[in-house]
Amino acid sequence: MNPRIRIRAGAVVSAAALVLSSTVVSVVAAQTGTQQTGTQRAVGGGTPADRAYRDLLDHGPDARILTAAHRAQWRSAPENSVPAILAAFEDGAEIVxxxxxxxxxxxxxxxHDTTVDRTTDGTGRVDSLTLAQVQQLRLKKGLGGAQAELTDERVPTLAQAMRLAEDRGLVNLDKGWPFREEIWDVLVETGTVRNGLYKSDAPVDQVQEFRSTHRGAVYLHMITDANLAAVEEFGDDQPVAYEVNFDAATDAVARRPFLDRVAARSRVWSNTMWNGLSERMTDEASLIDPLRGWETLVRSYNTTIFQTDDVVKLERWLGTGTGDPLPRGAVRVQAEDFLPGEGVGYHDLDAANRSNLQMRPGEGVDIQDVDGAVSLGWMRGGEWLTYDVEVPRDGTYELSVRASSPYSPAGAYTVSFDDGAPSAPVEVWNTTSHAKQELQRSGVTQRLTKGTHTLRLALPEDAYQNWNLDFVQLDPVRR
Known part of the structure; x- marks a missing residue:
């Protein structure tokens, strides 16, 4: 590990500043001042885009770690939309x-797709529709899908996006290499050549021909074991970064000597959105323990750019060293920690675990790994789960669940405490993906005394149920 890691806002952590807890070793930032985000952050003069470009070109041992928002901030707005771009930069990403x-x-x-079907209210291939036809379409919420809610947002042109980014940050131009000339015209027209990051795994001679005739073009290269020789083929004219993808730590591109050579002249870009991009070192695994993802990628894989689906939580980790910390005074119970015994601690309609994690042999609850998150799936009406919760002090608490589903309706549940009456049904939100979970407040509150209480989550039989449950959380209600 480098003895110094640049985290955020000038914060530097030495090896001696690493702190050890019972379950986590985290990089903790020694903040030198109040951290700023979005258009407020322009350290070293100029705009945030100026700073992001200077940082991108810094390949030194103290290079600032950069955040790239996958499809922009789709958790706040439709993917690849104007408000998603603005939200990503405001939330701290240097790159969208x-x-x-x-x-x-x-x-x-x-x-993203070759068709407009998933993310809009239209159908058909993008290249079969005119701009006028595309701009008549309405974008769907989040990651889209058949049952995602429609919004009033429209499909942006690249020119619109680049004008937004001009002073705010950089844009990773994914899937754009086949259209590099048309993209170049947009970058020149909008004065954003340095903001646009070309990316491909094309043959090196093709890339170098383009770079030689398009002065100022910013380029990063995608590598796996299939094309790792590209690093040597670029010679002294290296890309600003390499997007390194590997599904196993034994892959040649994941080995430290190779990554040391890459990092000496370029940045290492890691994708943490789902399993198989950086083996199993994902956003979700990092929220459980940063050593399972983000932190290990920095320490052992030379990562200095992260592409993430969790901009806010990655930014928090960069500033504090924590993954998904429990709010002060709150109680969190993982979904898989239900009480034992069919008909006593839980009731599941299937006798066997239908999912991919056999964590509790002989019990029928469906426990699964969803890109690093351990959650319960195959939720069905008539099932229920009970949990012991240890309340730290007397008070009123509100229940939330971290859940996911691409369906509308996704499902519903009731909650009861200590064999009391169940609440009214609480609807689960459509998060536009089974793999993308959100903390969802229930509005259900309960007065609890300090000590152990039993919580029951029950799924009404008359409600459609198709959602995943990550954990249950009780937050103190502060008046």
Whole structure:
């Protein structure tokens, strides 16, 4: 590990400043002042985009760790939308990752898929629709999907996105290499050549030909074991970064000697959105323990750029060293820690675990790994779970669940304490993905005394149920 890791806002941590707890070793930032985000943060003069560009070119041992927001801040707005771009920068990302496609009339627009079906109220291939037709479509909430709620947002052009980014930060132009000339025209027109980050795994000679004829183009290269020789082929003219993807730590691109050579002249970009991009070192694993993801990628894999689906929580870790800390006075119980015994501690309609984690052999509750999060799946009406919760002090508490579902309705539950009457049904939100969980407040409050209480979560039989449960949380109600 480097003896010094640049974290945020000029904060530097020495090896001696690493702190050990019973379950976590975390990098803790020694903050030198109040951290700022978004357009307020422009240390060293100029705009936040100036700072992000200077930081991107810094490959030194104290290089600042940069955050790239996958499809922008889709947790706040539709993916690849104007408000998602603004939210990503405001939440602290230096880079937004956006997906580029061409319309039938050759205009670069923001769209991840080859079709508009998943993320809009339309159908058809992007390249079969004109710009006018594409801009008539309404974007769906979050990551979209068949049952995601429609919004009033429209599909942006790349030019719109680049004008937003001009003073705010950088844009990773994903899927854009086949349209590099059309993208270049947009970057020149909007005065944002240095803001746009080209990316591909194309043959090196093709990349170098483009770079030689497009002065100022910023480029990063994608590598796996299949094309790791590209690092040597670039010679002295290295890309600003390498997006290193590996599904096993034994892959050649994941080995430290190779990564040391890469990091000596470029930045190492790691993707943590789901399993198989950086083995199993994901956002979700990092929230449980940063050593399972983000922190180990910095320490052992030379990562200095993270592409994430959890901008806010990654930024918090960069500033504090904690993954998903429990709020002061709150109680959290992991979903898989239900009380034992069919018909006593739980009731499940299937006799066997239908999911992929056999954590509690002989019990029928469906425990699963969802990109690093241990959660319960196959939720069905008529099932129930009980938990022991240790309340730290007398008070009134509100219950929340961290849950996920791509469906509307997703499901519902009731909650009761100490064999009391159940609450009214609480609806589970559509998070637009089974793998993307959100903490959802229930509005159910309960007065509890200090000590152990039993909580029962029950799924009404008359409600459609198809959601995942990560954990249950009780937060003190402060008046």
């Amino acid at each position: 990752e956006l997906d580029v496609r061409l319309t039938a009339d050759g205009v670069p627009v923001l769209m």
